[in-house]
Amino acid sequence: MNALLADWKNGGSFISFGPNGSQLFVKEMGDSNASVDKTLLLLHGFPESSFSYSRVVNGLLNIFDRIILFDMIGYGFSDKPVKGYSYSLMDQADSAFEVWRHFGISGGHLLAHDMGNSVATEIIAREVDGKLPIWFSSGFKSLTLTNGSVVLKLASLRFMQKMLLTKMRFVITKFMNYPIFQQQIKSAHGNDDLSDEVIELLWEGNKLKNGTSKSHLMIKYLNDRKRYESSRWLPALGKTKIPVHICWGKDDAVARVEMAYYLKEQVCSNAVLTIMDGVGHFCQLGSPEAWGNAISSFFENNFENFSGSYLS
Numbered sequence: 001m002n003a004l005l006a007d008w009k010n011g012g013s014f015i016s017f018g019p020n021g022s023q024l025f026v027k028e029m030g031d032s033n034a035s036v037d038k039t040l041l042l043l044h045g046f047p048e049s050s051f052s053y054s055r056v057v058n059g060l061l062n063i064f065d066r067i068i069l070f071d072m073i074g075y076g077f078s079d080k081p082v083k084g085y086s087y088s089l090m091d092q093a094d095s096a097f098e099v100w101r102h103f104g105i106s107g108g109h110l111l112a113h114d115m116g117n118s119v120a121t122e123i124i125a126r127e128v129d130g131k132l133p134i135w136f137s138s139g140f141k142s143l144t145l146t147n148g149s150v151v152l153k154l155a156s157l158r159f160m161q162k163m164l165l166t167k168m169r170f171v172i173t174k175f176m177n178y179p180i181f182q183q184q185i186k187s188a189h190g191n192d193d194l195s196d197e198v199i200e201l202l203w204e205g206n207k208l209k210n211g212t213s214k215s216h217l218m219i220k221y222l223n224d225r226k227r228y229e230s231s232r233w234l235p236a237l238g239k240t241k242i243p244v245h246i247c248w249g250k251d252d253a254v255a256r257v258e259m260a261y262y263l264k265e266q267v268c269s270n271a272v273l274t275i276m277d278g279v280g281h282f283c284q285l286g287s288p289e290a291w292g293n294a295i296s297s298f299f300e301n302n303f304e305n306f307s308g309s310y311l312s
Helices: 003-010 089-102 115-128 159-163 169-174 178-189 196-218 221-239 257-267 288-302
Strands: 013-017 022-030 039-043 066-071 107-113 139-146 244-249 272-276
Touching (some): 003 196, 022 089, 039 089, 066 089, 089 115, 089 221, 115 139, 115 221, 139 288, 159 169, 159 178, 169 196, 178 196, 221 257, 244 257, 244 288, 257 272
Parallel strands (some): 039 107, 107 139
């Protein structure tokens, strides 16, 4: 295993989730006694893991006192079952609450990327419906969405994403290799600032527990978007009273920047919109400093108790 991945794993632990006892990789950084106002809850994307935040967490600890991360089922170091798990956005949201319950979290700031945005919209829909767990009594202090296809009609899905949703999915996963993966990641990202080293680490994370053969299971969340996006998730973003930050890399080739403008103009007009010039889809990996500064600026400008900056 790559030394960076090994160090990331060594700093975390595992908890059981679901009726089959699937193992979730979880990670806490900072002060475990921090207030909810200075607690950050992170959700990763596809085909990633919590490790995608490894280049920005130290800077985020200049802003927040406590950070909670985890690998969703099917990703990174967590289990990747073939049977007994739906890989639905609802189940992934359930796993998020199980992680937060484990760490005694009663609230915090929620930040998501890519597929994590979709999980976040299900979580916010529960908040709007008044169906958050009783123990999550302090609630969410803000929501930040970064580069993810939450408006599916505006997404420019890559060839492999589309194929993984067809009857060809078993053939595709059988013959998936690094050159194909690398090409698809670069195509999705939208510019050239994503290094081969970063892509290789994404690939290694996908290979864990034979994950490359299960991509067709993980990507089923797009079917959930088709079913619930217009009836449940986008309306919830429009109704929530939580401060919303839409933070988008302009060069994204999949979740194009038009999506960010659509969210601001058509869904949640009260949101703060940040467009990061020269930043692609995997923003926190390709442009960690620009991403960190954008996140830092939102909190410094909108919350009185944030005085530290990302680069301090």
